[in-house]
Amino acid sequence: MQIRDLPHPDPGVPDVRTGGRLLLWLYRQQLGGQAKALAWGLVHTGAVASFPLPVGLAVQAVVDRNGGQLAWSGGLMTLLGALVALGDVMLHRSAVTNWITAVARLQQLLARKTTELGSALTQRVAAGEIVAVSTGDLEKIGWFVEAVSRFGAAALTSAGVCVVLMVYQPALGIVVALGVPVLALAVLPLLPPATRRADAQREKAGRATELASDTVAGLRVLRGIGGEELFLGRYRSASQDVRRAAVRSARMWSLISAVQVVLPGLLLIAVVWYGVGLVQDSRIALGELVTVYSAVAFLLYPLRHFEEIAMAYSFSRPSAKRAARVLALARPSGGTAGAPEALDGDLYDPVSGLTAAAGRLTAVVCGDPDAAGRLAERLGGHPAETDTGTAAGTAAGTQPSVLLGGTALDDVSRDAARGAVLVQDKDPVLLSGTLGELLDVPSSGLVDTREALAAAQCGDVLAALAQASADDSGDPMRTRITERGRSLSGGQRQRLALARSLVADPTVLVLDEPTSAVDSHTEARIADGLRTLRGGRTTVVLTSSPLLLDRADQVVFLADGKVAATGGHRELLRGHPAYRAVVTRETDDAPVAPGLAPPEETPVRLGRWDQIEETA
Template structure:
């Protein structure tokens, strides 16, 4: 039986109108798998349901002394056991594939969404929430999607058994047909409380995951300022809240499981008691009683499946709701307004703030609020993410053309936004620089611009140490440096070294418009001065926007723009603004104004205590 290759070439376009619609869409995406799993479930459970009939015939044959009928019943029973075993194997294989298919599809959707929204995703939804969706929630969704086929099989077999018993003994048949759905429905009153408690547990788990991610990302700075114990206490408190919520959910779950054992047991006892009375009165034979008892006991299996389905539905609905919230986030999409005429020679204008970055110039933007500066830097790249149903802000225009009106790929090629928190993936230095670029700037020129010789030396030393210290003559060559391994997130490098490598990667791309958000916040003043000079030379004739408050960078800009209360308040050169604008002077020198609230030194990589020691 051929199976599809995973991951899928295209995970599709999901129905995000509701959590239930999303779950139905996943099921429709694997129609063949669902049909096969239902068939194998019918084969497995049908054989198991028919087995008590043959056992009853065998018992009756012993009572009647008919050895031929006994051998026939045994032969048919062995055949049913063999077919049931085959059905079990095929059902398990198909059910696992259905689960993997659903899990992989949802994970691909989440990964595609994260790639599509970029850094805007973490501004809309907490990182811990995204991690929880991509790990635990997808498994719950896959469980529910896989279980649906078994539920169909259980319902069909229950109806068949009920009809067979009804034909033999109407009262017992009615008990089977009416008792099973009544027992299955008895668990539903517990689903509402369980869903509420499980939703609370998942929400608290997402917050704990976010706290853990932030702590790990800022561990270096936390150690430097002695804040490890503080964050450890916070995580302990958050984890205890998750534990308490999980215990509350488990209490309801334990009641549901106890109910699934107790009520079917009482049902079997009642049906058997009534059948025994019928047999004692001579109204049914002993073999029929055994068959009815076996069929009734078998019905505990469909009941367990229905109870499992109730639990799976309750958790999958919560998980699907969280997944839909992530997937429902969207960007402003292009309207087909046509390609950008000449992005390298067009002014970049933001109608919200009134900011204009002139073509071919280095424009510095001074803003006292780092969070607002980060949001503005993102908006300058166009196609800003907006929540489902939300209203997007007016689009940034490049050369008179709205960036939101052109295709996302074209907007990204025209304007590159260098994130304040750039991530260095594990791999070689050559792989880090293996990006689309104009070809005007080579990697060595970009590294020289950011004054990264110490970074190259550190990578070369690490490569020699990894090879046992015998690098030889070729160990210091360009090829050896480019082959040096960078650890995940560049953790083997200092904050300033990571920042300079990321800046070199952006310079290598050489986009028509480059937006930099505090690109030198983690380096010492001497290095920052040299980078500022190299940056101006490297980007000569290209449009560059730098969000910064460092005088060393501001003094190299062709034009400096001051933003206050979300609008352009003044513009000019750095030294002129220092003389004529008290508000500008207060932000740049940090005199007379408190530090901006909410600055995140650890995660943002803007901690001067660490950076100024990075020579």
């Protein structure tokens, strides 16, 4: 796999039982790339390790005044220098390719998991953890994947040098062969505390980042109550905790680095001291001592790779564990049951008892916005877990699945469930791009884009976008919309999102407060357009707006998460005090007498204080 071949045609099915198994699975997925990097690593480190031989021969040639041997040694050093340069370049190229392809594979797996779980993902894993896995954790995993080949080449070369030294000069070779393993293993006792300190630093950094994000998100409210200094003090305290944890972690890794310098230095001193004695006793030649000294000095180079792989593994193991935990999440069912040819019929939620009749516009009044959001997610096939403390993703820890035409959405494939039910939450996201790209979504093809925009009352939005057209064409479809629609007002974003949902034309459309950011006159026209365009199609609207409720075929009132009443909007206003209290925001629970019910010409107070519209 080369970088130009990305993305991967199929990222595969990862082994997510543990973080270590995930790392092993990644290694197996790029055996060819790892073998290539290892081969170039052996060329590079082997050439470096071979340099002591021509250096020793050159020194001995000078002592013996042998010009031919000196010239031969110089030519050999030139060849080895070329191999060192070539091997280093190709090793770096191959190792970085392994890094990028491994990270790209994990990014594709995380993206696939995100699309599979949708909004349910953030219910089971904190959003901050998902961001951490997608950024810093992937970088650490990639570092380990990239360092494996360099470590393998360094380890094999070090072993080869020790064997050659024992054959070339046994007296000194045995000292080196015994000392190198000690040097390599000396830092192992220091790794666990270093890893714990690094984990503590990352944990404190994550809390500080979360605190900063919450502060920025609520900055307007904080200014309103004068709480900026309070939260600033909290962030300063959190940042100082991060700094102290970073210093403690750096001290431990500095100690490990110092050990990796001091111990090889002691070995080098021992070899020189012992070798000088052998030269004085005429047991070895001066050139042989220079060769052995150069070989021991070379061993300081691969020992740095031992330190690097230890650090990389210590950092990547918890990162791989977090990535495996996210990738292990799954829908309650694997979608193993055979789905019918077409999912259609009544939509039934066994948790609340809600039934949305097929082909009708059903309005649902919850009173609790959070409960309405959870209901919308369940209707879309994303049941919330009953135990929020666990995220195992097993069917035993989740609520019963919603049924569409008698078929559980959890028992059908993800694509079938998504094609049948579309949920638009109360805060829809608009991706950056042109308006035409925004509305270019998978659809039935039965709803024209202009019809959807008209039903969502986007006329003023189109006019504003036409004036802002980048190419002066006046075509709003070619006007770019900034990320998350930040260049638009809240009402404009909401209406464009509604138009996008209408273009998709799913079998069942679930809308959570689709008109909460528009004025009452626009809301009334949207209600009429929605009823007309979705005629004969199942539509569920979670709202407390009388304008939408009055145009629904059926209104369902939920109390404490269960169906408490069903009927028409006016009927429930007359006969259900709790429903009337939620819809009209009245505190008086006295029922309205049938003879005094609001007539057609009497205004009814709406769900928001600034919306007053005739129900007629």
